[in-house]
Amino acid sequence: MKFAGFVGPSYTAYSPNVADEECINLFAETIESPGAQTQRSYYGTPGLASFIEFDGGPSRGGINTGSRVFEVAADTLYEIFSDGTKTSRGTVSNDGNAVSMAFSNIQFMIVGAGSAYCYTLATDTLVDVTADLAGLPIKVKYSDGYFTVIFQNSNKFQISAPLDGTSWPGIQVNAVSVFAENIVSIEISHRELWVLGQFHAQPYQNTGSDNIYDVIPGALIETGALATFGTGNLDNTVFWVSEDERGARQVWRANGYSPARVSTHAVEYDLTTMGDISGMVAYSYQDMGHLFWVIYIPGSQWSWTFDVAEGLWHKRATWIPETATWEPHPSWNHISAFGKHLVGDWQTGNLYEIKMAYDTGGGIYAFVTDNGATIRRVRRSPTTMKELERIYFSELKVQFATGLGPQPPLTDGNGDPRQPEAILRWSDDSGNTWSNEQVRGCGFAGQYSTFVRWNRLGETRYGRVFELTLSDPVPWIITDAFMKAA
Numbered sequence: 001m002k003f004a005g006f007v008g009p010s011y012t013a014y015s016p017n018v019a020d021e022e023c024i025n026l027f028a029e030t031i032e033s034p035g036a037q038t039q040r041s042y043y044g045t046p047g048l049a050s051f052i053e054f055d056g057g058p059s060r061g062g063i064n065t066g067s068r069v070f071e072v073a074a075d076t077l078y079e080i081f082s083d084g085t086k087t088s089r090g091t092v093s094n095d096g097n098a099v100s101m102a103f104s105n106i107q108f109m110i111v112g113a114g115s116a117y118c119y120t121l122a123t124d125t126l127v128d129v130t131a132d133l134a135g136l137p138i139k140v141k142y143s144d145g146y147f148t149v150i151f152q153n154s155n156k157f158q159i160s161a162p163l164d165g166t167s168w169p170g171i172q173v174n175a176v177s178v179f180a181e182n183i184v185s186i187e188i189s190h191r192e193l194w195v196l197g198q199f200h201a202q203p204y205q206n207t208g209s210d211n212i213y214d215v216i217p218g219a220l221i222e223t224g225a226l227a228t229f230g231t232g233n234l235d236n237t238v239f240w241v242s243e244d245e246r247g248a249r250q251v252w253r254a255n256g257y258s259p260a261r262v263s264t265h266a267v268e269y270d271l272t273t274m275g276d277i278s279g280m281v282a283y284s285y286q287d288m289g290h291l292f293w294v295i296y297i298p299g300s301q302w303s304w305t306f307d308v309a310e311g312l313w314h315k316r317a318t319w320i321p322e323t324a325t326w327e328p329h330p331s332w333n334h335i336s337a338f339g340k341h342l343v344g345d346w347q348t349g350n351l352y353e354i355k356m357a358y359d360t361g362g363g364i365y366a367f368v369t370d371n372g373a374t375i376r377r378v379r380r381s382p383t384t385m386k387e388l389e390r391i392y393f394s395e396l397k398v399q400f401a402t403g404l405g406p407q408p409p410l411t412d413g414n415g416d417p418r419q420p421e422a423i424l425r426w427s428d429d430s431g432n433t434w435s436n437e438q439v440r441g442c443g444f445a446g447q448y449s450t451f452v453r454w455n456r457l458g459e460t461r462y463g464r465v466f467e468l469t470l471s472d473p474v475p476w477i478i479t480d481a482f483m484k485a486a
Contacts, residue, residue, distance in 0.1 A: 003483035006379050006398060006468060007040050020431050020465045022380035023314045024326070026478070027290070027307055037480060044377055044476040045305075045316055046287065047367035048330065048352040051342055052084055059344025059351050061099040062335040063108055068121065069337040072099045072110060073349045077119070077126060080351070082338040090126035092117055098229050098281045098333060102142040107165045109147050111140040116149060118165035132168040134158050138228050143188045144206045148213075150183045150195075150228075157183060157195065159212050174211055178202050184225040187238045189254070192216070194238050196225035199245045203257060219257040223250075227280045234284040235291055235308045241271070241280065249277075251295075251306070267304055267313055274300060283334040285341050288356060296332040296346060303329040319376035319471075330370060357475035363407035363445040368473040377470040379478065383430065384485075385463040393457035393464065395484040398422065401477035403448035410472060419444050420472040422452060427467070428460040434467075442474075 026042045056074030063070050069080050075094035078086040092099070092110055099112030110117045114136040119126045130137065135151030142148070147160040155176045161167035176183060179200040187194040193204040193213050201221040204213035225231055226243040233239075238254040239262070249271035251263035263271075271277065280297045291308040294316065302317035316329035331343035331354065340353045355367045369375060384391065400422065409417040419441030425434045435458075443450030470476045 003381075003396065003481040006381055006466070006478055006481040007038055007042060008382075020380065020427075021382045022378055022467070024302065024317055024379075025315070025375055025377040026379050026476070027292075027305070027314045028310050028312050029290070030310060041480070042379060042478040044357065044368075044375065044470070045314070046354045046356050047375060048343070048354055048370045049367060050350050050371050051340070051353045052078075052080055052086055052351040054078065054086070054349030054351065057349035058096060058346050059333070059349055060094075060097070060112060061101055061110075061333045062342070062344060062351075063101040063103055064335050064337045065103045065108055065121065066105070069335060070101075070108070070119075071335070071342075071344065071351055072101075072112070073344075073351075077110065077117075080337075089119065089124060090117070092126075097279065100139040100141075100229070102140045102147060104142055104145070104147075104163060104165070106163065109140045109142070109149075109165045111137045111149060114138075114152070116140065118147075120166075127166050129166055129168060134170070134173045139186055141186050141188045141193070143191055143193065146206075146212060148186060148193060150186050153182055155180075155182050155197075157186065157193075171210075172212065174213065176202065178215055178220055181224070185228045185231045185240070187231050187233050187240075189233050189236075189238050194254075196231060196240060198243075199224040201225065201240075201259075216257075221254075221257060221259055223252060223259045227278045229279075229281040230277075230295065232282050232284050232293060234293055239282075239284075239293060239306075241282070241295070262306060262311075264313060270304070271297075281332045281346075283332065283343075285334045285336065285343075285354075287341060287354075294329070294331065294334075296328050298328075298346075300328055301326040303331075318370060318373065321374075363405070365404070365406060365473070365475055368475060374471050374473070377476055378467065379470075380431075380467040381465055383463040383465055388461050390459050390461045391464065391485050392459040393483070393485045395453060395455045395482075396424070396457060396466065397451075397453040397482045398468065398478060399480040399482075400442050400450075400452055401475065401479060402443035402450035402452065403446050404474045405443060405445045405447075405472075406474065407445040409444055417444070419447075419450075420474045423469040423471075424454050425467050425469075426457065427465045428462055430463065431465055437469075 025045045054073035060072045077089045093113035093115040095113035115130045116137040137149045145162045147165045159172040181198040185196045203216045203219045207214045226241045231240040252259040282295045284293045293306040295304045302315040317326040330345045332346040333344045335342045412418045424438045
């Protein structure tokens with residue numbers, strides 16, 4: 001029978017003895033062909049390759065103005081080019097945190113570390129405008145000819161002069177009147193300015209009045225934002241992570257002017273187990289038909305990633321073998337430029353290209369590691385149980401895309417050739433203890449019909465969780481899975 005535990009929808013569970021499911025560095029893809037043998041397969045998440053290494057880190061954020069591309073690394077603004085070279089364009093304040101950037105067709109602005117800068121493209125001049133602002137700036141957005149900034153611990157936002165980020169009239173400082181708390185973040189959607197407080201969100205529109213932006217009547221949302229950089233504009237609407245006056249940590253998307261929950265209980269539980277997560281940074285990108293929203297949380301074990309096309313979550317993380325622990329995926333910001341997806345590293349000065357694995361020729365695959373570091377991929381099934389009756393597991397077959405080993409082949413500890421390997425283990429007590437690892441080969445290069453199965457898997461009456469681990473540097477695809485049990 002088909003075993004949906006590995007190829008069904010991935011709903012990571014937080015409660016032991018309920019589901020125990022897990023999906024790390026793998027994402028689901030629904031097969032759109034009506035005649036396909038399976039409804040859903042799993043692909044390995046993209047790998048990383050260094051595009052530019054800056055002198056200092058971290059890589060704090062970047063922007064593509066449509067004609068030129070820039071990145072802030074540590075305290076330096078760089079212009080970057082398609083051949084992987086860079087040129088310094090000025091110095092900015094550095095606190096090691098992310099920067100916010102927004103652009104018009106003639107200028108762009110950088111806000112970070114309590115300072116704001118305007119860069120004029122025609123003259124290549126970088127001007128510090130912090131002294132002209134009504135507070136310590138924390139984020140900037142652009143729409144309708146105006147830059148808008150918000151301030152730390154303030155309910156005010158300030159609007160620039162038309163088409164000029166170097167001029168900030170004092171008269172264009174607006175205070176939010178529809179809610180009492182401070183502003184946490186802003187976004188632009190459909191030319192509307194979304195102002196998100198701690199407990200509420202209010203869309204504004206450019207009415208042409210003296211205020212420029214005015215409240216849209218009847219659009220107040222009773223859910224606010226947790227983090228300045230934990231909001232985003234993707235899939236033609238606003239996404240954000242909330243922590244409201246009732247204490248909930250949830251992920252929402254705007255459906256018109258109503259919030260629609262997109263987080264699962266597992267995501268919400270994981271967020272509640274963390275301390276202060278106001279430093280989270282989210283970014284989005286589209287690749288091969290999947291629109292991913294990646295949430296980096298400092299000090300956590302992984303980056304939660306929402307696949308908008310599938311409506312499913314997975315985790316992206318780096319395995320640290322020395323401590324047998326996870327840490328978040330290296331990326332925390334994104335630029336689409338030069339036909340590439342470029343992501344900045346939250347620890348180092350690396351700017352990576354992120355991409356799905358592909359054959360460079362002769363069976364040599366690119367983007368199967370994170371800049372040389374092993375990508376450990378884990379798919380754990382939900383608990384399999386039959387009303388506390390004994391179940392005898394005689395065989396598990398997993399259909400991989402086999403025969404994708406490199407050429408020359410991988411080698412074992414003795415230097416002998418070996419196949420890429422899939423590792424299976426199982427637990428009969430909700431992951432508290434595990435069986436020995438059972439390793440199976442997945443075919444040398446060109447062995448596309450390699451059969452991967454495990455048999456004589458024992459029995460249990462208390463529920464069985466199976467776990468696959470894949471870490472060899474090949475393009476991993478789980479096509480289907482089948483179980484014989486009685």
